[in-house]
Amino acid sequence: MNAGRPGDGDSLCAAPTGRRRRAPLVASAGTLYGILDRLVAAGYAEGSGEVVVDGRLRRYYRLTPEGHDALTAETARLSALARRADRLLGGVTRPGIA
Numbered sequence: 001m002n003a004g005r006p007g008d009g010d011s012l013c014a015a016p017t018g019r020r021r022r023a024p025l026v027a028s029a030g031t032l033y034g035i036l037d038r039l040v041a042a043g044y045a046e047g048s049g050e051v052v053v054d055g056r057l058r059r060y061y062r063l064t065p066e067g068h069d070a071l072t073a074e075t076a077r078l079s080a081l082a083r084r085a086d087r088l089l090g091g092v093t094r095p096g097i098a
Contacts, residue, residue: 048061
C-alpha cells in the first residue's frame with residue numbers, strides 16, 4: 001500500500017527488489033494485519049480486494065483520502081523533527097559513523 005497504489009501485507013514488508021528489508025524492527029504478519037485493521041477502523045485505509053496467490057489469500061488495502069491527509073501530516077511532522085535533530089547535532093557525526 002502506498003499513497004497511489006493498493007498493496008498487500010507482503011508488499012509492505014518487501015523492498016523494491018522483492019527481498020525482505022533488513023530493518024531493526026520487522027513486523028510479524030499478526031502485527032502487520034493488526035495495524036491494518038486499526039487503520040481500516042480509523043478510516044485511514046480500506047480493503048481493495050482479495051486474491052489467492054500460491055494457495056494463500058492476499059488482502060489488498062489502499063489509503064483513503066483521510067489516510068493520505070494523515071500520512072502527509074505525519075510525514076511533515078517527522079521531517080520537521082529530523083531537521084531539528086540535525087540542527088541540534090550541528091552536522092557533527094560520531095567518529096566511525098558515516
